[in-house]
């Protein structure tokens with residue numbers, strides 16, 4: 040009775056764990072709910088391999104069950120040693136040939152898809168973005184467009200967008216599970232992959248290569264909008280005037296403070312090339328602060344005063360500047376009104 044209870048408890052525990060854990064994960068961060076070309080191909084491969092493995096498992100289990108039942112010692116049967124056989128050509132050929140066939144069934148799509156996903160022949164006619172991984176943030180430079188941005192990567196749906204990737208420091212790995220597989224970033228070699236989103240949406244990205252203290256906080260977003268919205272976004276980003284005066288007096292003071300303190304030394308606004316910190320041209324349109332924190336005024340003030348408390352070990356923490364809470368508030372007002380485009384992450388989720 041006791042043993043039975045223990046088994047029942049274990050079953051209950053595992054059963055409820057399965058139930059609870061199956062609720063984990065977000066749909067826009069899962070390779071099992073693919074929303075793009077690369078991720079769909081990968082899921083096809085997972086399914087083919089799984090089908091083959093389930094087939095093998097079932098065949099083995101059925102034979103096992105038959106043997107167990109058929110060759111049991113029957114009631115009242117005398118002990119005896121069964122007839123001993125050695126070698127059986129037919130059987131050996133069968134159990135060599137079947138696995139070969141199964142491996143070929145897995146190999147053909149694997150090789151086809153591997154080459155297909157590595158195919159860069161369309162890169163010349165496509166959107167190309169230089170991606171730079173930094174501890175612990177992402178920089179995006181739209182080649183030929185004079186657009187530099189960080190953290191949020193805008194792409195049009197239904198098109199291959201080629202990412203030419205490098206890192207400025209240690210190894211990182213670019214991964215948007217719902218859209219495609221991973222690609223490592225190297226300081227020396229440029230690695231290229233393409234992503235293609237089939238549906239509009241905001242897809243979560245992660246750094247998938249341990250890169251230091253805040254590796255787990257090196258998040259980013261891919262924002263897939265319709266091709267027309269993308270065109271609009273490109274136009275808006277190209278037309279940004281980095282010197283433009285904000286409307287409110289506080290934000291104007293904030294702009295002054297941003298320039299007087301060392302902020303401007305590390306953060307570009309407009310299309311000037313990559314600096315030590317993220318480009319803030321469309322900071323007001325971002326969904327998160329520094330890729331992970333709440334995107335609101337209070338959190339931003341805290342970030343400006345003590346970035347270490349939000350992202351340990353980040354490269355802004357050892358910057359030399361002194362701003363009061365009031366000044367940080369004005370800088371926050373300035374940064375939050377940097378909203379050059381009507382195309383925002385909401386555009387990607389509103390048409391659903």
Ligand code: HEC
Nearest residue numbers: 174175176301302305315316317328329330353354355358
């Ligand atoms: C030494 C260079 C440096 C200085 C100076 C600096 N920052 Fe930063 N800043 C960074 C880096 C690096 C990051 C990225 C941190 C991360 O996410 O790992 C960052 C991130 C940010 C972010 C978040 C950006 C995003 O994309 O979400 C804001 C906002 C910001 N800094 C504002 C400021 C302000 C305001 C000042 C001046 C008071 C300032 N920074 C001074 C380097 C600097």
Ligand SMILES: [Cu+2]
Nearest residue numbers: 211246250257
């Ligand atoms: Cu990283």
